[in-house]
Amino acid sequence: MSSRPATHGGVRTNGRYAVISANASVGGRRRSLSDWARERSRAFWIVAGLTALAALLRFATLGVQSYHHDEVVTASRVLRDGFGHAMHAVWFSESTPPVYYAVAWAWTQLAGTHEFGLRAVSAAAGVATVPVAYLIGVELRGRRAGLWAAALVAVNPMMLWYSQEARAYALVALFGALSALYWLRAERRGARRDFVWWGIWSGLAIATHYFVAFPILAEAVMLLRRRGWRTSFVGMAILAGCALAVAPVAIHQMSLGHADWIGNFSLGHRLAETAATFVTGETGDIIARPERPWLAFVPLALSLGALALLLRRRAGRERRAAGRPLLLVAAAIGIPTALALAAAGKDFVLARNLIPALVPLLAAIGIAVSSPVSRRLGAVVGALLFAYSLGFCVLASTDEQFQRPNWSAVAEHMGHPHGPRATVTWTLGEAPLRYYLSTGAIQVRASEPYDWLVKEVDFVSDGVEPAPPHRLLGPGFRQVADEDTGRLYIRRYRFQRPGLAPLRLRPLRAARLDFRSNGVLLDGIGPE
Numbered sequence: 001m002s003s004r005p006a007t008h009g010g011v012r013t014n015g016r017y018a019v020i021s022a023n024a025s026v027g028g029r030r031r032s033l034s035d036w037a038r039e040r041s042r043a044f045w046i047v048a049g050l051t052a053l054a055a056l057l058r059f060a061t062l063g064v065q066s067y068h069h070d071e072v073v074t075a076s077r078v079l080r081d082g083f084g085h086a087m088h089a090v091w092f093s094e095s096t097p098p099v100y101y102a103v104a105w106a107w108t109q110l111a112g113t114h115e116f117g118l119r120a121v122s123a124a125a126g127v128a129t130v131p132v133a134y135l136i137g138v139e140l141r142g143r144r145a146g147l148w149a150a151a152l153v154a155v156n157p158m159m160l161w162y163s164q165e166a167r168a169y170a171l172v173a174l175f176g177a178l179s180a181l182y183w184l185r186a187e188r189r190g191a192r193r194d195f196v197w198w199g200i201w202s203g204l205a206i207a208t209h210y211f212v213a214f215p216i217l218a219e220a221v222m223l224l225r226r227r228g229w230r231t232s233f234v235g236m237a238i239l240a241g242c243a244l245a246v247a248p249v250a251i252h253q254m255s256l257g258h259a260d261w262i263g264n265f266s267l268g269h270r271l272a273e274t275a276a277t278f279v280t281g282e283t284g285d286i287i288a289r290p291e292r293p294w295l296a297f298v299p300l301a302l303s304l305g306a307l308a309l310l311l312r313r314r315a316g317r318e319r320r321a322a323g324r325p326l327l328l329v330a331a332a333i334g335i336p337t338a339l340a341l342a343a344a345g346k347d348f349v350l351a352r353n354l355i356p357a358l359v360p361l362l363a364a365i366g367i368a369v370s371s372p373v374s375r376r377l378g379a380v381v382g383a384l385l386f387a388y389s390l391g392f393c394v395l396a397s398t399d400e401q402f403q404r405p406n407w408s409a410v411a412e413h414m415g416h417p418h419g420p421r422a423t424v425t426w427t428l429g430e431a432p433l434r435y436y437l438s439t440g441a442i443q444v445r446a447s448e449p450y451d452w453l454v455k456e457v458d459f460v461s462d463g464v465e466p467a468p469p470h471r472l473l474g475p476g477f478r479q480v481a482d483e484d485t486g487r488l489y490i491r492r493y494r495f496q497r498p499g500l501a502p503l504r505l506r507p508l509r510a511a512r513l514d515f516r517s518n519g520v521l522l523d524g525i526g527p528e
Contacts (some may be wrong), residue, residue, distance in 0.1 A: 012296055043134075043143045047150050051130045054154040058123040058163045066408040068286070069428040071166040075113045079105055086225045090249070095258040097246045099207040100168035114164075122170035126163025129170075130154045131179045133315075133366075137186040141321040141367045141444075148366030148382055152358060155389040157281035157396060160210035162355065168209050169355050176356040178214045180363075182218040186235065187226050195235035202235075203242025210250055211336065211348075212356040213243075218331035220258045228452050241347055263347040274333070275300060275353035278358055280392060281399065287404055288426055288515055290460055294460075295392075302385040305362075306368040309378055318350030319373040325360035332357035393499060400487045405429060406440055408483040411436035411462055417524035419455030420500060424508050426515035429460070441523035446506045453500035459491045459512035467491060468511045476501055 024466045067075060078089040078101050086105045092097045104121050111117030129216075133153040153159055162169035182198035185191070202219070205212040220239065223232045262270070272293070273284065279299035310319045325394045333354055340347035369382030396402040407429060414423070416439055423441075424426030425433060444452070457473055467479065473493055481492040495501040509518045 001394055002464040017158045026188065032069075041143075043147060044513065046147055047131055049135075049136045050147075050154045051127060052148045053129045054130045055123075057393050057397065058126050058153070058161055061122075062119050062123055062164055063114065064397075065115070065164070065404045065415065066406050067115060067166065067406045067432050067435060069431050071118075072431045073117055074101070075315045076435055079108055079113055079118070090351075091252060092256070093258070095253050096168050096209050097207045097249055098151070099204060100171050100209075103171065104166070118166045119164055122167070123163050125170040125174040126159055129174045129349075129359060131474065132174065132181055133363060135365045136181050136325070136359070137252070137366050139188065140180065140324060140363065141318060141370065144193075144370040145321070145363075145367045148370050149359075150366075151386050152362040152366055152382075152389070155386060155393055156279075156358065156362060157389060158351075158355070158358060160393050160396070161281035162352065163523070169276055172205055172209035172212050173355050173359055175201055175208055176215065178367055179205050179216055179219065180325065180360060183223065184324065186223060187230075190227055190231055193233060195223075195232060196238065199235035199238025199242075202239045206239070207242055207246050209353070209356070210246075211332070211334050211353045214335040215217050215328040215332040215356055215360065217267040217335070224326070238462055243306050255464060259348050260345075262350050263344060267337070267347065267349060271333075271337065274349075274351040279389070280302060281396060281402075282351075283402060283518070285394075287402070288428070289401070291316070299385060299388050299392075302381055302388065303365055306365045306378070306381045306385065309368045309371055309374045309381070312371075314373045315371050318373070318457055320366040322364040325375040329357045329364070332360070356358045370403065390526060405432075405462070405488055406486055407432040407488075408436045410490060411438075411489050413483050413485055413490055417456065418522050420453060421456040421458065421521075422452070422454045422508070423458045423460060423504055423521040424511050424518055425460035425513065425521070426462070427517045427519040428516075430519045430521050433460070439523040441521050443521050444522055446509060448505070452503040452505065454503045454522075455495050455500055457493045457495075457508070459511055459513060460489065461489050461491070462515055464489050465512050465514055470512055472504060472507045474501060474504055 043208045058215050073093065077093055078086050078424050083102075083105055086101055087098055090096075090101050094101075100121075102300060104118060108118055111120060130150050131150060134146040134150035137143075137149035159170070159173065162173070178201035182194050182201060186194035186198050198219070202216045205216065216239070220232075223235070228235075273291075275281075276293055276296035280295045283289060284296060307322075309315065310322050323389070325380065336349050336354070340349050364383070364384075369378035369385075371378050400406070405426070414437065423433065434443065444450075457477065459468055464484075471475070476495050476497045477493040478490060478496050480494045481489040481490070483492075503520075503522075505520060508520055511518060
């Protein structure tokens, strides 16, 4: 019997040849992986590293801070039930379109509505914005500009803050950046697919937050001017369809007046606050802290210094390239400001509403610091801005003074009521404290006519404040405990006589708690 090795299709398949063939296959796969890694450009790996840095900053402390007021609305009012309920809640209780809430609802069916799970939607959007910023920079002025844009977006404190907020802002920043990217590509190439993608991302952006409509309007005008109606039609049609779909929602929400409170603050103050927030994130009113504009002096000076580099005589190409994203910045901020000046009832200018301007602004700064005309000076300015922003992100992630108040710790210390209890604290702290107490607490207004009776009154202050005067409580109350939960401090007063004491609702709101305004939360209680 012959010992000749068998053949199959002209290929020898005895044991020795099979092993050699298998080893060659494994080696080929290994070589392919290493070859793939070597084939990636240095820019690819830098962007990958910046994206990883952005993910570390956003996800490492994602579940550490308690929910803030608006996040509680998302978690407990909008997403508490089925999809239909969520969309109905957006209709009657929100002032933004439904796309973020639809995405968040779908995601939380898997991840839940705890802090890490719900905020992961925004964190993922914030991380994804980094490579998009790189691609925008590449479209405008090449790889070097793209790398700087990606670096500045990765460590921008405002981008970090809203990447850890269970609201729509990080998602609209991502969609707005994708819209800008395909606007640039559609202008440059005029390809049908670029117009289609521009229409899709622009439509999703408008269906996520209304304020992104202003830079998208500028993009549409420039596309029509450069490419004409016939070429631009498909993108315009997609955008128009999305805009028409959300128009009834916008009209109805505006009629409810949920955002009318914005006009209570002067427009000049809000614009100055926007400048500071763009470079340091939320460090003032939103976290019940006094304004600290000095924190923004250095990054604002560096940003303005970077843009000033574009004015140099030989920086014509960079100036023209930066003019494209700066046009979007001007539209995103200038148009709503003009509307606010023209009609007081249309004044919704607020730092977080203007977030669609942030990525284009950072892209323009990236172009400025990457200019060959002032490469060394530009690199120094860019490096200093990057270092300051990164350091501030680390500070905001580790220092309680730059974070949302820790209502979860307060609720843990307070526990369940042993009788009818009133809690006096920051007006914007009532909703999160109610959420974490899980005792069926209710928020009451000073105008309510009921005669409330209580056994205990607790004061939650920002830091240790003097004990409230007895006239606020009335006779019979004695302090029984004081508890330090970190930044927030609890003083407990209990009625020492038999029965319950009438609650002096209006005077209690005048307690000195170091908040701008006080509210009253009641649990274990009912009206007389």
